[in-house]
Structures are given as structure tokens and as C-alpha cells.
Amino acid sequence: MLALTMGDPAGIGPEITAGAWAALRGEEDIRFALIADPALAAARLGGCPVHVVAQLADAAAVFPEALPIVAPATRLEVAPVAGRPDPRNAAAITGSIADAVASVRRGEAAGLVTNPIAKSVLKQAGFPHPGHTEYLAALMGRTGDEVMMLAGPELRVVPVTIHLSLRQALDSLRTDEIVRVARTTARSLLEMFGIAAPRLAIAGLNPHAGEDGHMGDEEITLIRPAMERLRAEGISLLGPLPPDTMFTEAARARYDAAICMYHDQALIPLKTLDMARGVNVTLGIGLVRTSPDHGTAFDIAGTGRAEPTSLIEALRLAGRLTQARAA
């Protein structure tokens, strides 16, 4: 059983949840329950059959017939309106996350899937964490080791720097951080993905991976020293690889995840290969957590245009990962 958080109730989360339930209700190896105020159903889940259950343990039985909903401790303050986020519902949004994590810690849920939240809305309400991942790490008491992976059907990528301008990404790239991210990725591929001998590809930063220092020296000064430390820990690595040729089909066959130096180096190949089916996976926080690779999309919420594809893939991947962990 997976716990699915509500996300921002004014975004597309409710409608993609309904779509994902309709798509997955017939798949026997995936079961999930939405952790949300039952009042959400009337406001934003119109048309989707729901069944409010007292606890997650009761959700599996109703799943084929209705979307199971488990009420969290904190309810909605105001009825959600599609496309109009309201900071008064921030406590219900974060409460759904906290309750879902608690259910994993108690062993009632095997893993966590999160619907999109809007940082700006939560910030207005005084939420102190920069984002979802940091909040989850804090709830798990595991801050400082969180890593974001993006997993598609053909490629897994892990950016070392994320939501920074390209110049800031260059300025903040550090050997220690490359080591931390790659180490956590290797451990997670083993423990969470069940890959016995994970192989990592380490991307260069510069064109042609710098050509021995002729086009940039970060490969020599930052990346190779990280690779030496990682190899000394017994981690299997390729690299630093020329970024433009490392994502071809033949190249991808040689590694299990690519450690990338900046956001678009990771996200361009992932989304170019398969835009709709990329999934976020949080590593290093001690639980299985996946999420769709898009935001709240307030601009299309309530129009019926939101695609549940990425949430469906996030639920499927969380299902596979929790089974790999259990195995």
C-alpha cells in the first residue's frame, strides 16, 4: 500500500489522482490511498468514486471499486477552487505530507507518492522548508543526505546542482557534493532499486568533457578528484564522459544512473527521450518517495487538460521499489 499526498488542492493534483486511480484500479500490484480531507472529493474529485476508510489497512479492499481516502489530522480551512491557491489551506497541504510520512514510519504504508505543491503558497503561510524534499528529510530526521533522481523508462539522471542559474551552478559545483550525490545514488540503486552492482556514469561539465583541460578544467580540478574518492569506496564509475554522447542508446546501456553537473544536462536528455513518463525519486531519506515530474499547473487546473501520466508512472515506480525493498 502506498500513501498518496493531497498536494495543493487548487492545482491539478486532485484530477490526476482521479485519473491515476482509474488507470491503475485494475493493476493488482499497485494499491494506494489518498491522504486528504474527504471534503476534497466534492470540491475537486467530481465523478471519481471515493471511499473514505478509517485507516490505510482498509484501503486495499476498496481500491478496485473506489479511490480510498484516509482523512488526515489537519482538515481544509476553505473549500478549494481550481486554479486559485489559498494559503489558508497550507496546513492541510503540509499535514497530508506529515500524516503520509507517519504512516510509512508506522509500517502501514510501504512508500510515499506526493502530489505537486506550490512553494510560494506554502511560504506565504510561513512554511519554513525550501521544498518538498527538505520537508520530507526533516520529517524523517535525515536532513543533509537527500538527493533528487529523475527516472524515465530509458534513463535515470541525478543532477548535482539543481534549481540554480547556470552561472550559480558553475560557481557552486564542489567535489564534496559530487561525492555525496554519487555515493547516495550508488547506495540507493543497490538498496532501493535492487541493482546488485550499480554502475554510475559521471558527466563532464564542459564540451567533450574539457578535452584534457583545453576547454575548461573542472573535469580535472573537481570531477576527477571526486571520482577517485568514489572509486576508493568501491563504487563502479565511468567518466568524466563527454555530455553530448553519454545519453545515446548504446551509451545508456553501460550504466544504471548518470550523475549530472547541472539541471539541464540531466533534464534535457530525460525529457527529450520521454517527456511524459519522467518521475522524481527522492534518495537518501530512508523511505521510498516518488512524485510526478511537474508542478501544480494552476493555469490548467479544473479544465480537464491535465495528464495523469507522470503520476501514474510515479505510482508504478513506487510500487516496484517497495517490492524490491521487501524482496
Place this chain on the structure above:
Amino acid sequence: MLALTMGDPAGIGPEITAGAWAALRGEEDIRFALIADPALAAARLGGCPVHVVAQLADAAAVFPEALPIVAPATRLEVAPVAGRPDPRNAAAITGSIADAVASVRRGEAAGLVTNPIAKSVLKQAGFPHPGHTEYLAALMGRTGDEVMMLAGPELRVVPVTIHLSLRQALDSLRTDEIVRVARTTARSLLEMFGIAAPRLAIAGLNPHAGEDGHMGDEEITLIRPAMERLRAEGISLLGPLPPDTMFTEAARARYDAAICMYHDQALIPLKTLDMARGVNVTLGIGLVRTSPDHGTAFDIAGTGRAEPTSLIEALRLAGRLTQARAA
């Protein structure tokens, strides 16, 4: 008729030329002749039937039966050995290029395809140009407007900055250069590719194209001003687009070429989509010139492992472009 230069005779050029001839001899709309010292045949074209002709006009008739070779003014100094480049052959390498360009200027060849050269080998022999493209521009008397496009079956990309470290690319990005590159690309799509109303996609530099300045401001300070100038010239543009989502199949359907801010932003999607079939096209020098998207590969020259795919695609594209120009 296309003129194909020799390239470095110690690289894979001769063997991919033989492979391309074998693959294309039956295609009626492609005819090419190799501009090379006939002595190359014995040294590096073993097994490929060749026919030395006095002039390009005689090449078409022999093409189905043998690779036509036209001797250039400057001959090889030493017999080439696979994998062992020799600066004494630099004059023969550059002479093949000069003769091929002259044949295009005289109207004997419709366009030019170049085999790979090694800049370091030519530099040792005193060659003053940074590379192929600049030399061609100088031969055409059109320096300063050359632009490199990479064209694959599914995507055309044009990097504004090319062989620079990522940091140098950031430091050297200029509005004027974005305007120049995009303008030349739009004109070439019209005049060379025969696209009546070309549409360009302009990539952002930063993740999410900077999110209105929250993650970098180059979109605001450098890219949007370039777009305003280009629009004032009547050029149809999209952008600045978030780099990670602009290369999906749905996004690609909306433009004819993507103007990219740095090497890997252009090359990662191109090579990820179709590594083998990317082709270089030089724009802005007043002739059709294509080349394979790889180097001399001295390390595998003579081993039989070189793939002629990119040269074949370069010849096919040059054939189509010269027909589009003629039409």
C-alpha cells in the same frame, strides 16, 4: 555533382568514403567525386574500385561502377599510414579543400562535403585558420558570417557559442551574436533548405529559462533583446524556451531550427535522439557545405570499425540542399 574532400588521409576519411560510395552508388540522385591524390587509393582505399577522372564533369558517368577521383593541384608528400597523421601531408589536405571550393565556384560542383581533418596536425604545418569552417569562409571571401548548424533526422540545432568551456560560453554570450546566428539561420532555412516561412526556437540559458529572473537573468538582459531585434526584422520566433522541454517531439513540431546558447544544450538533444545521423552544415558562406559529425578518429583508422553513417547522411543532405537551391 558534389565535391568530397580528402580530409586527413591517416584518419577514417578514406574508409568512410569507400563505405559511403558503396552505400550510395545505387542512389540516382547522389553523385560525388573525391578530390584526392590518386596515390591515396593504393594506400588507404584498398578494395574500393576507383576511377581517376580528368574533371568533375566526367565523374557522374563512372559513379555507379567506381568511386570517381579527381586529382588536386597539390599531391601527398608521403604515403599515408592509418592512425599516423603526418604534417608533411598538410598541404595536400588543405589543397583538396581549396580545389573543391574552386570547383563549386566554377559551377562544376553543386556543393561541398568535407572529410574530417585534425586541427593539431595542420597547425604544426603552419595552417593559420582555427578550423575547417573559417578556412572555407576565407576561401569564399565571406568571413564573419559563418554559422554551424547540426542537422539530424528529427532536429536542427545551431549553437551560438561552440568550442568554449561552459564558463567561457557564459562569459562570451552576447546579444549581437545571438542576433547574427539566428538571422543567418533564418535566411539559410529559406534560401538553402527551401523552407518558405522558417520558424526559430530560441533556447533560454538557465533552467526553466530563468523563471522571470528568479534563476538567472540572461534571458532578460541578453536573449529577449536579441529576440526583439530579430522580430523587428520579420523573423518568426518562439522563446526564450525552457531548455529541458523544448526538444520533445511535440515541441520540435513547432519550429524548424533551435538556436542554442552553448555546445551541449544543442548537442545533447541532437545526439540523444539520433547519434549516428547528425550532420554538420555550414551556413552563411555562400555555398552548400556539409560534413560528418565526428573527427578523424585516428585511434580506429584502418581497423575496419569506422561507421560511414554520418558521411552518408552528409552526402544525402548536401544532395537535397543543392537540389533545393537549384529548384
